[in-house]
Amino acid sequence: MSLETLPKEETLRLREQHIGKSCTLFFKDDPLKIVKGDGQYMYDEIGTKYLDCINNVAHVGHCNPHVTRAAARQMSLIYTNSRYLHDAMVIYAKRLTQYFPENLSVCYFVNSGSEANDLALRLARAHTKHKDVIAVDSAYHGHLTSIVEISPYKFENIKGHKKKNWVHIAPLPCNYRGKFNKDKYDDDEVIGKLYANEVAKLIENAHEKGRAIAAFISESMLSCGGQVIPPKGYLKEVYRLVREAGGVCIADEVQVGFGRIGSSMWAFQHPNNDVVPDIVTLGKPIGNGHPVACVVTTPEVAASFEALGAEYFNTYGGNPCSMAIANAVLDVIEKENLLKNAANVGSFLIESLEKLADKYQVIGNVRGCGLFIGVELVRERTSKRPAGHLAEWVVRRFRDERIIMSTEGKYSNVLKFKPPMTFNMEDAQNWITVFTSIMKQIETEEVSSSSSSSASTSSVDSLFSSCEELA
Template sequence: MEQMTKKETIALRDKHIGKSCQLFFRQDPLKIMRAKAQYMYDEKGDAYLDCINNVAHVGHCHPAVVEAGCRQMSILNTNNRFLHDNIVLCAQRIINTMPDKLSVCYFVNSGSEANDLALRLAQIHTGNRQVITLEHAYHGHLTSLIDISHYKFNLPGGPPQKDYVHVASCPDTYRGKYRDSDYAKEELSKLYSDEILTICQNVSSEKGEKICAFIAESLLSCGGQIIPPDNYMKNVYDHVRQNGGVCIADEVQVGFGRLGKHWWGFQMHDVIPDIVTMGKPMGNGHPIAAVVTTEEIAESFRRTGVEYFNTYGGNPVSCAIANAVFDTIEKENLREHALVVGEYLFDSCQILAKKHACIGDVRGVGLFLGIEMVKDRDLRTPDKATASYVLKRMREEHILVSADGPECNVIKIKPPMVFTKENVDEVVSTLDRVLKELRDSQQKSSNVKSTEVPSKEPRTRKSLKEDRIKSI
């Protein structure tokens, strides 16, 4: 079939795709035709360095992953009601990375399905329905998950908060309710986790009920790349369990070794969840996800007598791909790579922050990093305009980053795991130049009303490499 022009693609999309399905860079969306490792290519063949696609966990179109999927698809693809090696081997691979008590797998198609099933397991096992979630949290697009995702239901036009959903403050020690500028480090985890205890007590006294579940990402992505303070998760898990609930760790964004030191984000907090959910990175872009839980919770689910069946969850092709992802992480030492490159990325961004007052905070672990843009460092006033400008200019320089957080002022960097130190140099030097041009423009005119300045002519990737700034 003859390739459509970009204009034709946009016209057909406008005609047939729901308007709620939004694109990156809406004013001038990218048309991506192919990708390899940490690079994506548009219809003109221009390369873009991908700093946001944690879905392509081991790199876009990794040959070993592609080959495993093609080979299995040429032999058999069917549902998981037939006995097959791939699903049990995949379950074994996952379980081998988990604490001993987490030993039972359920396979699904997406992180959203995984979190929905996790809630169902929690409700059946505890017999309760009260759920505790975090401010700015996002757990998926299913109705059950929109109901517990403050990131969604708090929007204008969003559904009203359900009476069984209780929202605790996001444990953001930089610009949250309790800040490291106001409290000692050891106080912060208690202040934030005490909110969970208060919710548990209120549920008991006002509703006469116990808690069903506490659900949280191990590190909060949509909340602005938030790393909870030390002992926060330990305290929260204790409070929830003492009040009848189970603890769900959402690892869709940060699992599978992205943090470097650990396979899973919850291990960073020295806790053991009752249920773990995973998704995106598991199939390197192929739709496969999973829920891992204890034998006790799985037995509660079995005793209902209601069969759990997912037509495509755990099919032979999906599991062959997931197994290839595990193989690739191990053979290419990608966890160690994420640790080394992640530390280099963090240190480089810290140096950059010393040069630019608009960078209020740099935080991250492994290849999961956030750069908070502010108008005033002392007041920590969020600067969405500068973040938006950075996104636009970096795209013009063929580097793709995104922004999130409640004020959309946190630049997110969570690239494929094959990201290199050379890639870090390119990102940081380009960001340095972009912020300098913005600062210079603002200094030239004290009456400037917008942080946006006219964009320079974008350069090719070749010229970017030839002219990389080495000043950092």
């Protein structure tokens, strides 16, 4: 039986039989079977069209014609390992590094963001001769064993897992819900400084125990933490502290790079950050879904790694097909001016969402820039009690309207928005229209959705309760 004719029920049966139970699906009670993509849209097995608002992997759009042609053309010529000379790799490395500060000029190509972050740790330790790593609470940097150890988003949910003594976790620098927030402090720079002081304490405690810091690693904007933009000056001060302690600074741009924030190619260049890392990791959007990723670093760090004596060899990292695809993705970003699109559409969305937040009390906070946006839902604004189950209900209502959304954050109460960069103004207007209708439904306390509850509710409390029963 061909895949095209496999009934959805049979797909589910075979998945249940042969795929590990830890491999989860969106909409577990009724998962989508997606068989086709086109730009910012995806289609299920019966042809239903969905607007994709979360797939930051298909950066320049699902099945982008220019990218798929480049892949097919190269695969028809040669698809081999990276120990042979090939123009595509060096051309791409030259193009890519032109987007970085001058000293970030050396590339290592790998297969995934997880591999990129693993290699970044090796580079940092080779250069500093230290071991310890400072990461941020709620961070996710990948699924390799070495990277799970510095990903609280993952290891905090592993039964019996104990944080390693070489790992130090800094508070999530969130100016809405975090330890230091806008309710207590008016100045975002003050908040940034206070969070940076927490990193200073970690460094001091490590030194008191005879340990030494190899690296600080953080996404330049924190996605799994709930679509968080660091407070102004936070990363700059943390980078200074870490370097003074003999460590290096790693910027994880796997989810937020390649122009997603609209104002610049990399999120570390955002005005709140304005830093130059020692190592940058890239993945996901670099190949528009093809397994390719990259570590970009300085000649000095690269020389320290080379001095260890062992060669670095990655069979598929930087193979001709991957590099042809990566070059094609850059072509589309440049020729279609996708940074400007992200800036314009993102500004419209944030402005519209802020207006909705003025009206609907369940919208506790709107944050983000470009096509990286988070909407935090709360039970009520004074306590900021997270409304995780309500957020899940909202996601299901979006699905009813043929829009794919998801949640993020420690309490799963943040609606995350990271669509393909081809998401346009018409899509944004449609999204706002649907979200407004969902907010009105919550406000009028009339919930009788076929995908949520079987009866209408009569109060906000019962609405939250009914959502909890569904989650």
